[in-house]
Amino acid sequence: MTEAARACHDAVAEDHADHFRDVFAARPLELGPLTGFAGLVEAGREVTDRGAAPDG
Numbered sequence: 001m002t003e004a005a006r007a008c009h010d011a012v013a014e015d016h017a018d019h020f021r022d023v024f025a026a027r028p029l030e031l032g033p034l035t036g037f038a039g040l041v042e043a044g045r046e047v048t049d050r051g052a053a054p055d056g
Contacts, residue, residue, distance in 0.1 A: 024031040041047055 024034075
């Protein structure tokens with residue numbers, strides 16, 4: 001991740017987390033795969049979000 005991209009992410013990360021904090025409370029079937037994936041990632045490692053937008 002470039003420093004510019006990291007700075008953009010860091011600028012909105014806390015607000016994003018606050019806004020979506022409870023989004024999975026009513027969606028346990030969506031939370032399960034994410035929790036499983038998170039368990040496979042070693043602490044301190046970076047993960048790339050490739051997105052699912054139609055253009056990319």
